[in-house]
Amino acid sequence: MQVRTSLPMEREPCVLALGNFDGVHLGHRKLLLHGFEQAVVLGVGLDVLIFEPHPLKVLFPERGVKLLSSTQERLQYMEELGVHTVYHLPFTLEMANTSPEEFVEKILLPLGVMHVVVGFNYSFGAQGKGNPELLQALGHKHGFGVSVLQAQTIDGRVISSSSIRKAILQGDIQLASSLLGHLPCLRGTVIHGEERGRILGYPTANILTSDDFLIPKRGVYAIWSLIDGRRVLGMMNIGMKPTFHEMYDTVVEVHFFDFDGNLYEKEITVFIEARLRDERKFDGVNELLKQLDKDCSTAKAVLNQTRDR
Incomplete structure (x- = not known):
């Protein structure tokens, strides 16, 4: 697996998964699996785009968001799952102020995206104005497909990084493990x-x-x-x-x-x-x-x- 800290010089066709992937939990794995399926159909690799630090730490430092996994752990999980390339880019206030349209034109298109996979609650662009519906519209405009995965659940519980953090803070290791898919x-x-x-x-x-x-x-x-x-x-x-x-x-x-x-x-x-x-x-x-x-x-x-x- 390649890890790149900048955009490629030339477009390299790919299916791209977007998200923070903190913990690389079962919901993330479902999203990546769908990305693999799309990549096989299109005959390209599955790439992932993550930002460091976590956007919430830049946008809302007062919240004191605590992470489930280090960047190295996320990369290790992704490599084990067969991801082709991870773009590990810095998240800055300048990036935070990028409009949804600029995000697509300056970040996604240079990556050579043929298809993008996101979760139902994914947001992008200044003030989180970009949502999956807007991403689909921009994909239609620029010629790439977009898959939006709905919330994944186990026994009626939504799998999310925030729900896992809550379980760990309550000492419920069994629940946290079941949602993560690992310890x-x-x-x-x-x-x-x-x-x-x-x-x-x-x-x-x-x-x-x-x-x-x-x-x-x-x-x-x-x-x-x-x-x-x-x-x-x-x-x-x-x-x-x-x-x-x-x-x-x-x-x-x-x-x-x-x-x-x-x-x-x-x-x-x-x-x-x-x-x-x-x-x-x-x-x-x-x-x-x-x-x-x-x-x-x-x-x-x-x-x-x-x-x-």
Whole structure:
């Protein structure tokens, strides 16, 4: 798969999928599948256009939108799905002020689009004035087709990045996974913490996450990670350490069951299988240790059931 950060010098005929593709969830995959079908009919490749940063971060920074996936993760998913080329372009205020007509003429036509695939709620151009109906009209004018996919649902629930964010913030990992079509994850750099876990017999990797990404509801989770190519099981605590502190920043701590290496300064991704319990304050270290033993057993049982997935 090619990744380009600028428009091509010459038009290269393609079917183009448009969207943010945050999380590359099942709705996105349905859209891409439809794009593949159109590409086969036309005898061209399927390309994708994404912008960085997320347009909402530029247009509405006060909303503090948190992302489900990094750009690299989105690219990896798209490569696995067989996308031919991803155009990864910067989203600026100048781009935001481009009219729908200019967007088509200055962005889509130079890409050589023969057909465009979008979701029912896709918007483009200054102030979001461009909608799927206008895109179809502009496609008719300029000679390319447009497919508009309606909302995809599972058990009556609409699949969307916003609904997945809501599920994760509520700690509903099962729902989030079903909508994503894969496990939600956290990524970050392992840093030094208070090292209390090591003293207690439960050493943890403290993960510093980017402010750009969503952190699940506080609590304890069953997780796994790929470390040096090996799937390592563990449990994760997201919380404020109420047993030891009255006030503390929310931290992400991971205890791996079968790992004894040095992870400091390494970038790791944690895949979340299940939420085990809420965060709580314990009456001393002994009570905390008893609960950690229970959490460990529960997490191992959950992870052993999903080991072959």
